[in-house]
Amino acid sequence: MATQRTTTKTLKNPAPVPVEPTQCQPCGGSGNVAITVRVGRKRRPVGQQDGLCLNCLGSGTDPDA
Incomplete structure (x- = not known):
């Protein structure tokens, strides 16, 4: 039977x-990110809605880091 090692590396x-x-x-x-909502023929802004960040794709972390 082989001897057992008792110390760890x-x-x-x-x-x-x-x-x-x-x-x-x-x-x-x-x-x-906030995206402006535009309506009408003259495309006037009426408000904002939330949209997915295209830089990080919704993860919130910097992809270049």
Whole structure:
């Protein structure tokens, strides 16, 4: 029968500390941006509605970081 090892090896490369992702600039980290709603023949603005941020696709994190 083989002898059992009683000591443990030390890690050569410890796990890196996770870095917090930065917020997306256009939406401010919310994932939604305000889109102006236009109506009529002259396309006058009447209000705003929430839309999906096309920079981060709704995740709220900066895709370039």
